[in-house]
Amino acid sequence: MPVDTTSALLSWYAVDKRALPWRASGSETADPYRVWLSEIMLQQTTVAAVKPYFAAFTARWPTVEALAEADEAAVMSAWAGLGYYARARNLIACARTVVREHGGEFPGDEAALLKLPGVGAYTAAAIAAIAFGRRAVVVDGNVERVVARLFAVSEPMPGAKPKLRALMDRLTPERDAGDFAQAMMDLGATICTPRSPDCGRCPVASGCAARAEGRPEAYPVKAPKTAKPQREWTGYWLRRGGEVLLVRRPPRGLLGGMLALPVEPPAVAEWREVGAIDHVFTHFALTMTVLSAEGDAEGEWWPVERIAEAGLPTVFAKAAAVAAAA
DNA sequence: GAGCCGTGGTA
């Protein structure tokens, strides 16, 4: 390579890194709690979406001890709208594990981090490197894309993952592994983007094999995706005076543990159709017909005027908006 | 290993 890719990226990052709320500035030491919280929130989620949730969580629960003592329903409600709700369930379990089994201090070892709920290979490596200065090979979607382009890896995903990790291992320095990982992720997020990489601004373009081939956006190679099935649900808006019936969904699976509208009919006679909403999940598309009635049943009764504070997942927030307007 | 698991932004 014409330039040392690792050194060039570290130099670029020192000057052009993004200022992010969970990122230590200047000579500050990264707070493992904030690094962990941000990494969990950032899983498959954009920086822009995470920012307000990170601010709200750190204001309300400034330490892992505070989060460990939090009411579970309050945490689930605070997470509402961010998606992938298993992350919130694991967040609580992880905070309690850190307090109970690690004296309230996050472990610095990658292997110990990997045992925590909700912490997988990527997150364990990221926390070890960023919050504890350990050398760890951090591989996320950005890293896979950047590395696939740097080396023009032609093997399709996900089969190429081991090769991409080995290449990242080769690039990762002994010191500054955390900065290097964040440099790779910043590069992937801002310059080496999926659809239209801005090679003119890239600090390592001269060493990029995909750039040399002329089609950097062709990497990483991916297999075609299958179409999403369409599903139909019915949502029930049961009113009792100024209140509406909500139910707690089962602890696992789709929207697990979240407050929701019933999707099985409460035993009420006179249902009236008030509208329908469309929503797209990761693996299926949904049309939900919304029925309304007056009556009584078992569950949590919530004031209709304060439905926005209930912490409903977006699909049910849409349905509630349709029903409340009818 | 492959399917499950949300949401909002972008082209």
Next chain:
DNA sequence: TTACCAAGGCT
């Protein structure tokens, strides 16, 4: 509008 995509983890 449709399709793709984002600092993945769990089973």
